[in-house]
Amino acid sequence: MDGLPPKPFVFLRHGETFHNRVRLIAGCLDVPLTPRGEAQARAARPLLERVAWSCVAVSPMFRARKTARLAVSTGTFCCHDDLRERHWGCWENQPIREPMPYFEHPATGESWEAFSGRVGQALVRVLNDFECPLIVAHSGVFRVIRALTQGSPLGPRVGNVEPILCRPPNAGHPHWRLEPLTADVLGELPCPVAAI
Template sequence: MTLLFKPFVFARHAQSEFNATFRIGGFTDSPLSATGVQQAKDAAPILSVFDWSVVVTSTLQRTQETALYAVPNQRTEAYEQLKERNWGDLEGCPIEQQLPYDVTPPNGESWQDFETRVLSALNRILSEHSWPLIIAHSGVYRVLNNVINGTPYCPRIGNVTPISFIPSQEENGWNITPFKGIFI
């Protein structure tokens, strides 16, 4: 499956309680930590200056809370398909126990099923909206990296670090740059 060739900005949610304690969050509905609330508020001067066609989150609380603080006056839509990967029996375990992406966790979701689910949602969003802001999870960012660069292995995206994805004629077909509140 490919990604529609349309512009968008992606931001990972702010720090959750599970992030703060270095545990695997996945499907677990971990709220933002106090640090996470402040991170989301600190992102508002960058994210709330642009009039997004829509702000999209997953149905997990940490993405919705991030949107609430980072883009308080924007319309939001929550997509179940944008939830983080289901890590099954590893949910809540120390992050050191996370398996390679191509290994399906016990009672969890395979990488292929996760990627298919996420790409389906992203393509629907991109087909319906001209300039969406997508606030989701590091796993969703890894799906984007896999589709564009051929591997899910990349540095973990920082909390509320907005990245613009703009179609281009370059080799990988995308200009991927930090979003600073304007498009260059």
């Protein structure tokens, strides 16, 4: 895949799960949020509720759907199966490795190529259909975003319920920029934003 359509969007990782807390790989396991994870999602609501999202594109996994419901109520909610987390096969429920072998193909799991291909196609569909959507998904999905916009999936793991504004290249900036979404930059989004 060549890249993403040059449109801004916001990415939000789901709230904390027990697997996150104890550093286990959850992958395709449909694990719930912890109470702290639910509180993280509620804490993001005052900022995210100020935007009239054209679409809230959500992974079908429970931890993402619950985060989306707690963090935002505006916009059309669309569940996209291909935004689900990577299937890590025999590595699921095992400790997170440092560094994680993203490019290895775990037995009975998904290769990086298959995972990034399906996520990338889902992102292109969402961006082609909507202006400035909110995408609620997983750290693996953010790694695909990083690969498509920065050239590599490697880098620090995105935090739980840490909204990231993904800005496409423009005349002043020839490369995609991935930066925290703050109240200061809300006015730059191409969708209605409520005043404080």
